[in-house]
Amino acid sequence: MKFTISDLPFEKIAATTLVVPLFTDETDPNRERLDKVTKGKFGRLWAQEVDRDVVGQIFRYTDLPGLAASRLLVVSLGERGKFTAQKWAKAAQAVATALANGPIGSAAHLLASVDLPQMPLAQRLRLLTYWFRQAQYRYDATLGENSAKAKSPKGADRVEHLIPEAATDALYRAVAEGDAIAEGALLTRQLGDLPANVCTPEYLAETAENLAKAHDLKCHVLDKKRRKNWAWAPFWRLRPEPSVRRSSSCSNTGVAA
Numbered sequence: 075m076k077f078t079i080s081d082l083p084f085e086k087i088a089a090t091t092l093v094v095p096l097f098t099d100e101t102d103p104n105r106e107r108l109d110k111v112t113k114g115k116f117g118r119l120w121a122q123e124v125d126r127d128v129v130g131q132i133f134r135y136t137d138l139p140g141l142a143a144s145r146l147l148v149v150s151l152g153e154r155g156k157f158t159a160q161k162w163a164k165a166a167q168a169v170a171t172a173l174a175n176g177p178i179g180s181a182a183h184l185l186a187s188v189d190l191p192q193m194p195l196a197q198r199l200r201l202l203t204y205w206f207r208q209a210q211y212r213y214d215a216t217l218g219e220n221s222a223k224a225k226s227p228k229g230a231d232r233v234e235h236l237i238p239e240a241a242t243d244a245l246y247r248a249v250a251e252g253d254a255i256a257e258g259a260l261l262t263r264q265l266g267d268l269p270a271n272v273c274t275p276e277y278l279a280e281t282a283e284n285l286a287k288a289h290d291l292k293c294h295v296l297d298k299k300r301r302k303n304w305a306w307a308p309f310w311r312l313r314p315e316p317s318v319r320r321s322s323s324c325s326n327t328g329v330a331a
Contacts, residue, residue: 076232084236092183095184128150170209180234181232182236206233
């Protein structure tokens with residue numbers, strides 16, 4: 075999944091799927107704009123929906139006039155007067171799940187544009203990037219190529235964060251940070267899901283060395299004799315033959331058994 079940032083009007087974004095968050099208890103600028111560009115069609119459809127007050131509830135629409143996107147997803151934010159950062163997170167994670175399943179193609183969303191005074195825009199972008207990547211996790215490392223799970227679509231391949239201002243280096247950096255954190259978390263999940271006969275200490279050592287090469291870090295392998303000279307010597311007596319990696323970018327020592 076790749077990420078970009080744009081400040082273009084949402085109706086001009088030619089994505090496969092456009093995601094618009096809406097409040098339900100008062101006039102919402104995004105709702106008015108949707109109604110205007112679709113010449114009233116969205117308003118008529120929206121008025122017929124039930125469960126609009128359920129935060130995170132997603133409504134799907136196709137063939138709406140005036141939108142460059144092929145499909146519209148509307149996610150409910152509930153009542154504006156009761157809105158919190160926690161409810162925003164719930165709605166965002168519901169969208170992440172929706173975008174991670176099915177043949178979504180490209181996607182664009184307005185979740186980062188939701189006003190949260192207690193959460194700066196950069197932080198919103200970092201979290202959204204992380205959640206979208208996490209939702210796409212599928213364990214398929216040891217599955218055959220013909221398995222249904224290995225062949226299943228993995229959701230959106232590109233996501234565009236739509237924001238209310240021009241993108242800056244700081245905002246691009248926030249997206250890159252969220253992506254990097256998610257990459258590490260996804261690798262950790264995969265290592266935890268691998269069978270024991272695959273994820274051996276040697277496999278972990280090779281993975282650590284490959285990471286070091288990819289990111290220009292130093293990786294030292296400590297054999298049994300050198301480990302005993304470390305301050306954690308009593309710890310080694312409790313665990314058989316652990317593999318230890320130390321990175322020059324971190325003061326902590328990682329242990330994998």
